[in-house]
Amino acid sequence: MTPLEALQTTLAGEHAALYVYGVIGGRVSVSAEPALSKRIATAYTTHRGRRDQLTSMIRVVDADPVVAGVSYELPNPVTTQPQLERGALQLEQRCTAVYADMVASTSGANRQWAINALTDSAVRQISFAGSPVPFPGVAEL
Amino acid sequence: MPPPPSPPVEVTRRAVLTGVSVVAGSVAAGCTIGRDPDGTAAPKPAATSKRAAQLDPDVGLAVAALAGEQAALDAIEAVLARHRKLRRALSPIKAAHRAHVSLLAQAAPEDYPAPTTPSLPSTSPDPFGVPPRREAALNRLSALELALSTSAKRHSFAAESGAFARLLASMAAAAAQHSVVLVPAASSSGSPEAAPQ
Numbered sequence: 001m002t003p004l005e006a007l008q009t010t011l012a013g014e015h016a017a018l019y020v021y022g023v024i025g026g027r028v029s030v031s032a033e034p035a036l037s038k039r040i041a042t043a044y045t046t047h048r049g050r051r052d053q054l055t056s057m058i059r060v061v062d063a064d065p066v067v068a069g070v071s072y073e074l075p076n077p078v079t080t081q082p083q084l085e086r087g088a089l090q091l092e093q094r095c096t097a098v099y100a101d102m103v104a105s106t107s108g109a110n111r112q113w114a115i116n117a118l119t120d121s122a123v124r125q126i127s128f129a130g131s132p133v134p135f136p137g138v139a140e141l
Numbered sequence: 142m143p144p145p146p147s148p149p150v151e152v153t154r155r156a157v158l159t160g161v162s163v164v165a166g167s168v169a170a171g172c173t174i175g176r177d178p179d180g181t182a183a184p185k186p187a188a189t190s191k192r193a194a195q196l197d198p199d200v201g202l203a204v205a206a207l208a209g210e211q212a213a214l215d216a217i218e219a220v221l222a223r224h225r226k227l228r229r230a231l232s233p234i235k236a237a238h239r240a241h242v243s244l245l246a247q248a249a250p251e252d253y254p255a256p257t258t259p260s261l262p263s264t265s266p267d268p269f270g271v272p273p274r275r276e277a278a279l280n281r282l283s284a285l286e287l288a289l290s291t292s293a294k295r296h297s298f299a300a301e302s303g304a305f306a307r308l309l310a311s312m313a314a315a316a317a318q319h320s321v322v323l324v325p326a327a328s329s330s331g332s333p334e335a336a337p338q
Contacts, residue, residue: 096314103310104303115294115310122314123321132318134237138311141240 006105007058008066010114013098014051015068020091021047023074024084033081039127040088046124047095050117057110089128096121100137199305202296203248206309209289210241213316216285220278223271227279234286234319241312248305283323290316 001009021044030037058065075087099121102114122136135141217235221228272278293313300306 100307100311103297104307106303111306112298115297115313118310119290119294119314119317123317126318126321132233132237132315132322134240134315135308135311136314136318138307141244141311 001101001105003106003110004058004061004063006102006114007054007110008063010098010102011051011054011058012066013095014047014054015066016072017047017091017095018044018051019068019072020074020087024078024087024091027078028081028084036081036085040084043088043092043124046120053113057113085128089125089130092121092125092128092130096125096137097139098137198299199301200248200250202300202309203245203305204250206293206296206312207242207245207249209292210238210245210312213285213289214238214242216282219271220282223273224275224278227275231282234323237315237319241315244308279323283320286316286320286323290314290320 021040025037025040025044028037028040055065075090076083078084078087096118099114099118103111103118106114118137125136126132214235217231217238221231221235272281290313293309293316297306297309297313300309
């Protein structure tokens with residue numbers, strides 16, 4: 001993967017993340033689950049910021065940022081509150097893997113961006129009832 | 142600034158280990174990291190290699206990362222020696238550091254001098270001056286994990302091999318997870334006042 005391909009792949013991941021967080025956020029009851037609702041909203045804002053950063057990182061090298069798809073596949077059933085939280089966790093796990101791949105394919109400031117995103121996403125998993133894993137984002141270990 | 146890394150090969154366990162084995166192999170071969178993306182060069186015994194290690198900055202990173210992971214493992218052992226009731230809580234964290242150590246050890250030549258951190262015998266009852274209060278001990282471990290995460294991020298940034306950088310970044314993320322989970326465990330297992338360090 002070239003550095004540009006890595007940026008585009010990560011941006012595509014952010015498009016998907018925003019879609020899924022949008023759906024999950026719309027289904028979480030603000031009154032019944034205020035804490036979860038707030039965490040979802042924070043995650044959405046974070047990923048939106050990353051999408052915008054990646055868009056400009058790609059424009060800097062005179063390339064066209066990939067656009068969002070019309071829709072994306074949701075994680076398994078996301079209806080009940082535990083399922084919604086589990087869906088958010090799975091989403092962050094996928095994002096973590098994308099960021100890890102971006103670390104491998106970039107250098108300098110772009111790699112630093114990916115390292116920070118990877119760490120943040122791994123920590124966010126804990127807030128969605130995830131447990132620490134020995135190698136976040138590296139599925140084969 | 143590191144040069145653009147070589148393209149990573151398909152993401153498999155082998156690819157990750159290639160990140161390590163390329164580091165280890167280059168120690169013996171004296172070649173530059175990351176020029177062999179398909180990992181065909183088998184890692185050779187690294188014993189011959191102080192001179193080559195000096196040529197290869199990623200080997201130095203592996204040695205430094207290994208020392209940090211080993212220090213974290215030693216600190217956990219020290220806490221466990223004093224606070225046996227934390228065994229269940231610390232067990233997955235200890236296992237993670239063990240996995241990191243065993244992977245990094247493949248990339249760090251045995252004869253390479255360890256840098257700063259002294260290796261502490263795990264049987265030593267209190268090498269770190271473990272706080273007598275459980276929550277204070279956990280807070281200290283949490284701070285150590287955060288520092289470890291920060292240094293692993295630096296190592297990842299500096300690595301020439303993309304696959305090795307990915308591995309180090311993942312270890313940084315793991316340490317960051319540890320630093321977070323250690324804190325609520327501390328606040329839920331004792332008095333509400335946080336122990337000042």
